Amino acid sequence: MPETIAFVPPRYGEEVVGGAETLVRELAEELKRRGWPVEILTTRARDHYTWANYYPEGEDEVHGIRVRRFAAVTQQTDPQVRKLHTRVLDSKRMPVKDQVAWISNTVSSPDMLEYITSHCDDYRAFIFAPYLFGTTYLGSMAVPEKAFVISCLHDEAYARLPIFKQMLHAARGALFNTRPEEELARRLMGEDLRGWVVGMGFDSKPSDGRRFRAKFGVEGDFLLYMGRREPGKNTPLLVQYFCNYLHHTGRDLKLVLTGSGHVEIPHRFRESIIDLGFISERDKWDSYSAASLLCQPSVNESLSIVMLQAWLWGLPCLVHADCPVCRDHVVRSGGGLYFGNYAQFHEELDLILGNPDLAQRMGAAGRAYVESEFPWDVVVQHFQEALDEGLGDAGRGEGGVA
Amino acid sequence: MSLAGEDVLEIEDDTIDVERIMARINQRVEERRASGIYDESEIESIMREVPPEGADQSISDPLHELNFVVRLASLHSQVSSEYAMGSGRKFIGPVIVFVKRVIRKLLRTYVDAVFSQQNEFNAYMVRSVQLLQDTILAQRERLGPETGRALSYRLQREDEAVTESLLAPVVELFKGQESVLDLFSGRGGFLRAARAHGLEASGVEPDEELVRLCQEQDLKVLEADPFLMLGAAPEDSLPGVFSADLGERIEAGELTWMIGALGFAMQRGGLLAIFNHNATDPEGRAALLRDLATRRPVYPETLRSLLEAAGFSQMRVISLGSRYLLTARRP
Known part of the structure; x- marks a missing residue:
């Protein structure tokens, strides 16, 4: 029986930035470290704006993992596709064929689809991520008997399209990052949706706040924001x-973006x-121990990797109340x-900056939460259970050396 | 006002109960709302404030200009048929406006389809330029300041005293010149020697740290890209130019361009003095090799042919041990 697990994100690479992409990379690398046979099937694209084919076609290796890249195809600028997109955003009723036409044209890869269908027997399972791309929809619908979807679901107009309900029900199951995401999925897709909370594990990396301050010339208290800067992430807010706040208080405080x-x-x-x-990976970790607190204003998070990493360094976090996942994190952790x-x-x-003791206790509570809820051992165990249950006896494998 | 240390909510609980803290925060918000400290009415206009004229002007980094243009492009990237309509005609004005509105309504379906495509195109163009900016910044990040000019000049500090003693006769050559421009003025060795000899000289240096170092010594240095400055200099405008390490830390093409630009911008009869490392001397070669930012030694023969091609004449090369001095004049 084949043992190899194929992860299928639309983009993959060291330079690729994005929550779902980071999650797939971290999970695949952790499984590889534990001896699981893992491969990546993805497109040649690097950015999700143009989907231009950047990486060379064919086999590549990223941190010891084999990556097979196929040409990306997108018609997202086609007026007909744009029209369909507008209808989706306006939550208008659309025939299924129009929904499929729209999602297929966001980004897909006929070559990758051909590879997946013709090599289906070579893999134990295909893990597609995230839900909102043609690669995930078309790929998982092509091999539903071996498909799992790391949905990274948000409460948004796209998520209400019937095709995604159909996709998640057709697949062996959905893999969620957090309990609130699972609750959202069950609310939108039905209580009978098969799925498991798997998430991602977190390990602390060295951090030197003084190095960060010296390198970037940052002095005094500062609020840290980390992530894509765009209205969808609430950066302007x-x-x-x-x-x-500065206008009213005159406080000597900085915001580092x-x-x-x-x-x-x-x-x-x-x-x-x-x-x-x-900034580089090292600077990112350094910033956690230099900052006074982290702010995550986004309302569309299915995990918020940045928050959980910041907690490992004891940084208190302010999050938007309308993001169920982030709010759940802070309420449960303190x-x-x-x-x-x-x-x-x-x-x-005012409260956090004026009470260093409280800030420290909040940071410590956050750290304890990440260490107890997101250790890799637990994540990998949940992943293995999801695969075993999802595939049933026919697909039960050895699962590496976890 | 709620400055640090003033009137701060106290949370003494051992365990952190977020919902309980939120309840206290909400209660406090209700109590203090009337004081106006949460007023958001002014911030909208503050956010839209435009910088005073000249405040953002700098020729040191073309990205400043790019940032500005991208910002304008973002502001104007959305086009719409929904613009205000009016008429200057006193009596029939309302009728004209009415007719215009009717025409707009009739054409809207067709016009909006075009605008929609235009908006999409504009959004992609703005995004493309923003990605380009991000790429440039990421590359700069990778290159990092530690391979930059400041590091080069920190490494050279040890032979600074030697270099400055060699510069005294170079300054003498410029006696009688109206003013001298030091391209890539570095730590300001030439400018200090010029000041000691009563010579009017100013420098151009792209590195912020080196500029600050010179300005602390009251040396006249402009933080700017010498390429941009030379490119903008009018013909026959520079009476005298000095440059140390010319071509040793820049691309070959940039050196050729710079000498061509000097051939255009220097005054007729103006003196150009180049003070480079002498790679045939062991000390000079060692100084070059120590410096991470050095790309190549530039031999006087190479400079001679480039200067000749740019129209310079009366070239002289003087060996000064670890350095050589090449002088040339624009005929």
């Missing part, structure tokens, strides 16, 4: 709240908002607070 994407910094606050852009409006944001900043 954070900048606005932060500026209003890291990550890719454009961000508007108001002229008057240029000295208080430090935009570092894309590692931070949530805000739903400016007044709460203002009071919470």
Whole structure:
């Protein structure tokens, strides 16, 4: 019986930035370390804006894992596809054939689909991620008897399309990152949806706050934001709240922004908002021990890797109240607070910055939560159980050396 | 105002009960809302404030200009048929506006389809340029400051005293010149020697740290990219130019371009002095090899042919041990 597990994300590589992509990479690498036979099937694209074929076609190796790359095809700029996209966003009723036409044209890879169907017997299971791409929909519908979907589901218009309900029910099951994501999926797709909470494990990496401060010339207390800077992630809201806070309090506080994407910094606050852009992995870990607190304003998170990593270094977190996953994290852990409006944001900043002891206790509570809820041993065990249960006796494998 | 240390909510509980803390925060918000500290009415206008004219102007980094243009492009990337309509005609104005609105309504289906495509195209173009910016910044990050000019000049600190003693006769050559420009002025060795000899000289240096170092010594240095500065200099505008290590840390093509630009921008009869490492001397070669940012030694013969091609004449090469001095004039 084949043992190899194929992960199928739309993009894969060291330079690829994104939550689902990071999750797949970390999980695949951890399984590889534990002796599981793992492969990646993906497109040649590096960015999710143009889906241009960047990486060479064929076999590659990333951190010891074999990666098979196939040409990406997208028609997302086609007027007909745009029209369908608008209808999806407006939550208008659409025939299934139109839904399929839309998702198939976001990004797909006929060559990869051909490979998956013709080599289905060579793999024990295919793990597709995330739900919202043609590669996932077409791929999982082509081999449903071996398909699992790491959904990374958000409460959004796309998630209500019947084709995704059909896809997740056809597959062997869905793999969720957190309990709130699972609850959302059951609410949208039905209580009978087969799925397991697997998530991702977290290990602390060395962090040197002084090195971060020296390298980037950052002094004093600062609030850290890490991730893509775009309206969908609520970065403009954070900048606005932060500026209003400084305007009203006159506090000597900085906001350090890291990550890719454009961000508007108001002229008057240029000295208080430090935009570092894309930073290295080492700088990212260093920033956790340099910052006073982390802010995660996004309402569309299915796990929030950044928050969980920051907690490993005892950083208290402020999150948006409308993100069920982040809110659940802080409520269960005690590692931070949530805000739903400016007044709460203002009071919470005052509270955490004015009470170093409380900040420290929140950070410690966050760390304890990550260490107890997200150790790799547990994640891998859940992953193995999901595969065994999902595939049944016919697909039960040795599962590496976990 | 709620400055640090003032009127701060106290949470003494041993375990952190987030919902309980939130209840206290919400209660506090209700109590303090009337004081106006949560007012968000002003922030909208503050966020839209435009920098005072000239505040953002710098020729040191072309990305500043790119940032500005991308910002403008983002602001104007959305086009729509929903713009305000009016008429300057006093009496029949309302009728004209009415007719315009009717025409717009009739054409909207067709026009909006075009606008929709245009908006999509604009969004992709803005995004493409933003990605380009991100790529440039990521590359800069990878190159890192430690392979930059500041490191080079830190390494050279040890032979600084020797170098400065060699610079005294070089300064003498410029006596009588109206002013001298030091391209890539580094730690300001030439500028200090010029000041000691009463010579009017100023420098151009792209590295912020080196510029600060010079400015702390009251040396006249502009933080700017020498390529951009030379590219913008009018014909016959520079009476004298000095440059140390010319071509040793830049691309070959950039050196050729720079000498061509000097041939255009220097005044007729103006003196150009190049003070480079002498790779035939063991000390000079060692200084070059120590420096991570050095790409190649530039031999005087190479410079001669480049200067000749750029129209310079009266070339002289003087060996100064670890350094050599090449002088040339624009005929």
